[in-house]
Amino acid sequence: MIELALRLPRDAFMLDVQLSLPSRGVSALFGPSGCGKTTLLRALAGLERAAGRVAIGEQVWQDDAAGVFVPVHRRPIGYVIQEAALFPHLDVRRNIDYGRRRVAASAQRVALDGVIELLGIAHLLQRRTGTLSGGERQRVAIARALGTSPGLLLMDEPLAALDAQRKAEVLPYLERLHAELDIPVVYVSHAIDEVARLAHHLVLLAQGRVLAAGPLAEVMSRLDLPTAHGEAAGVVLEARLAERDAQWQLARFDLGEGHALWARDPGLATGRAVRLRVLARDVSLSLSPHSGSSIGNQLPGQVQDMADDTHPALTLVRVRVGRVPVVARLTRRSAHALQLAPGRPVWVQVKTVALLP
Amino acid sequence: MDAAEWQAVRLTAELAGLSTLLLLLLGTPLAWWLARTRSALKPVAASLVAMPLVLPPTVLGFYLLLLMGPQGPVGQLTQWLGLGRLPFTFAGLVVASVLYSMPFVVQPLQQAFEAVPERLLEAAATLRASAWDRFFSVALPLARPGLLTATVLGFAHTVGEFGVVLMIGGNIPGATRVLSVAIYDHVEASEFAHAHRLAAGMVVFAMAVLVTLYVVNRPRRELRTRAQPSALGTAAAPIARAPHPGEAP
Numbered sequence: 033m034i035e036l037a038l039r040l041p042r043d044a045f046m047l048d049v050q051l052s053l054p055s056r057g058v059s060a061l062f063g064p065s066g067c068g069k070t071t072l073l074r075a076l077a078g079l080e081r082a083a084g085r086v087a088i089g090e091q092v093w094q095d096d097a098a099g100v101f102v103p104v105h106r107r108p109i110g111y112v113i114q115e116a117a118l119f120p121h122l123d124v125r126r127n128i129d130y131g132r133r134r135v136a137a138s139a140q141r142v143a144l145d146g147v148i149e150l151l152g153i154a155h156l157l158q159r160r161t162g163t164l165s166g167g168e169r170q171r172v173a174i175a176r177a178l179g180t181s182p183g184l185l186l187m188d189e190p191l192a193a194l195d196a197q198r199k200a201e202v203l204p205y206l207e208r209l210h211a212e213l214d215i216p217v218v219y220v221s222h223a224i225d226e227v228a229r230l231a232h233h234l235v236l237l238a239q240g241r242v243l244a245a246g247p248l249a250e251v252m253s254r255l256d257l258p259t260a261h262g263e264a265a266g267v268v269l270e271a272r273l274a275e276r277d278a279q280w281q282l283a284r285f286d287l288g289e290g291h292a293l294w295a296r297d298p299g300l301a302t303g304r305a306v307r308l309r310v311l312a313r314d315v316s317l318s319l320s321p322h323s324g325s326s327i328g329n330q331l332p333g334q335v336q337d338m339a340d341d342t343h344p345a346l347t348l349v350r351v352r353v354g355r356v357p358v359v360a361r362l363t364r365r366s367a368h369a370l371q372l373a374p375g376r377p378v379w380v381q382v383k384t385v386a387l388l389p
Numbered sequence: 390m391d392a393a394e395w396q397a398v399r400l401t402a403e404l405a406g407l408s409t410l411l412l413l414l415l416g417t418p419l420a421w422w423l424a425r426t427r428s429a430l431k432p433v434a435a436s437l438v439a440m441p442l443v444l445p446p447t448v449l450g451f452y453l454l455l456l457m458g459p460q461g462p463v464g465q466l467t468q469w470l471g472l473g474r475l476p477f478t479f480a481g482l483v484v485a486s487v488l489y490s491m492p493f494v495v496q497p498l499q500q501a502f503e504a505v506p507e508r509l510l511e512a513a514a515t516l517r518a519s520a521w522d523r524f525f526s527v528a529l530p531l532a533r534p535g536l537l538t539a540t541v542l543g544f545a546h547t548v549g550e551f552g553v554v555l556m557i558g559g560n561i562p563g564a565t566r567v568l569s570v571a572i573y574d575h576v577e578a579s580e581f582a583h584a585h586r587l588a589a590g591m592v593v594f595a596m597a598v599l600v601t602l603y604v605v606n607r608p609r610r611e612l613r614t615r616a617q618p619s620a621l622g623t624a625a626a627p628i629a630r631a632p633h634p635g636e637a638p
Contacts, residue, residue, distance in 0.1 A: 077515060079511055079514070079515075103514075103519075104511075104514040104515055105514045105515075105516075105517050105518055105519050105522075106517075107515075109515055110515070111511075111512070111515035113508065113512075115508060117506075117508045117509055117511070117512040119509060119512075119513075119527060120531070121527075121530045121531055121533075130513070130516050130518075130526075131516035131517055134516060134517035134518060134522070135517060176516065177515070177516070179516075180516060180517055186515075
């Protein structure tokens with residue numbers, strides 16, 4: 033576990049955070065600009081001197097009560113920021129080697145050649161950093177950070193400076209990184225689509241405080257949080273590609289407990305784990321399964337709770353399909369007509385399933 | 390050129406070389422501190438360093454003479470240490486030159502260090518580099534143009550110094566009779582041909598040094614996006630001041 037208890041006064045807010053993050057997977061710190069997520073990450077790295085305690089498993093990095101503060105360069109972290117911060121006086125190869133050369137050979141667990149291959153930057157090694165594109169710079173910065181074989185990778189909006197195309201270029205590398213290296217990541221972002229795609233654990237920050245923290249699916253399906261409102265509101269489902277229908281170019285994605293959704297065949301291998309994003313506006317509810325509907329995805333569930341949406345005509349309903357939470361946005365009239373209330377069995381109809389490959 | 394003139398040339402080169410070396414050793418940490426500190430002492434320290442830019446050399450020379458003289462605190466210390474007195478010795482000239490040329494070394498270095506982005510130093514820290522390591526592997530290489538400017542200006546300015554030399558060193562052949570003083574002597578004695586030879590030599594030297602500096606420090610294309618003051622900027626600042634009366638070129 034990563035245990036944080038940090039306080040730091042800032043001009044606009046007071047960072048005051050007590051947090052436990054899992055020591056596996058990607059934990060996202062999510063919130064609007066100026067909510068303190070970058071400050072929190074910097075304090076975790078030791079770049080910012082907050083008051084409190086930081087412990088990673090058995091290792092204590094900061095404990096003011098015991099007078100412990102491990103300086104940044106002695107913390108086994110990798111740190112990647114938005115601007116990449118490559119050294120302009122070194123070429124790509126020497127940038128990547130900078131951290132690796134400072135770590136004892138016996139402590140090197142990451143095979144850097146593999147990382148260079150994984151990030152697709154082998155052809156850039158002789159280049160000067162000034163000639164790289166934004167996406168290339170970011171990938172080099174990630175390789176450089178991994179060169180120290182970090183026990184924890186900290187990423188501060190690594191994709192924010194990139195346009196949509198470059199983002200799409202780097203994102204798959206980040207996912208492969210997680211899949212192949214198994215280094216815990218704390219990922220700061222203000223883009224919910226990045227979070228939905230990468231994170232396993234989600235921390236919502238506002239004004240320097242933690243609004244909510246927990247497994248991604250749980251936090252994203254909570255109706256009492258700002259994430260439940262707006263067009264991008266919805267849930268992320270972990271699924272497995274179980275079967276494909278060659279005639280209609282569709283694939284079946286198993287959600288577990290016997291439930292499944294059909295969506296466009298992404299062309300991935302059968303058995304592969306994928307994430308599905310189901311937006312609240314694409315979900316409708318009914319009391320019985322429809323047969324004459326164009327919507328093919330129908331799942332049995334039970335209403336868990338309901339909340340007002342920002343517009344007075346709309347209401348949000350969280351339904352459990354087995355253990356899986358799904359959020360639907362309905363008009364209040366529909367909810368009234370269906371007599372929806374917690375505990376009521378309903379059929380969930382999913383119009384669109386977005387695949388997060 | 391006669392032997393006395395060659396002696397003056399050699400002495401000047403030795404003085405400037407040794408002073409520059411000491412200036413870099415003292416000036417680099419001082420410039421780094423000035424560039425990074427948020428201490429309330431910074432304006433005071435920066436002003437002390439810059440004093441020789443605005444003070445007439447004679448003023449500086451006068452007080453150094455008093456300080457290093459037999460009754461002065463520095464003089465008493467050097468005598469107590471068995472080093473003798475500094476005025477009218479080569480060592481005295483070195484001390485005076487170091488103080489007098491300090492701003493020409495510290496200011497370009499400070500500007501170059503200030504231009505090193507904090508995030509690069511932080512990146513180095515997250516890549517396991519200690520404070521010393523960060524300084525030598527990131528800050529110093531990035532400040533290279535400033536370092537070159539500082540070295541050249543420190544050397545050239547020591548070569549061109551006159552007022553302080555006269556106050557502290559007098560005119561002792563082989564010990565304190567440097568080029569600028571030798572030229573002054575020739576002019577006093579109406580030996581214009583001799584004066585010309587040395588003076589023209591110094592003009593050529595100064596020109597060659599500055600052209601080399603400007604060419605070598607030309608910003609490279611791929612580095613230009615970085616917020617780094619150009620070599621011309623750092624070099625031009627100290628040069629732009631008005632020369633003091635009686636000062637050699």
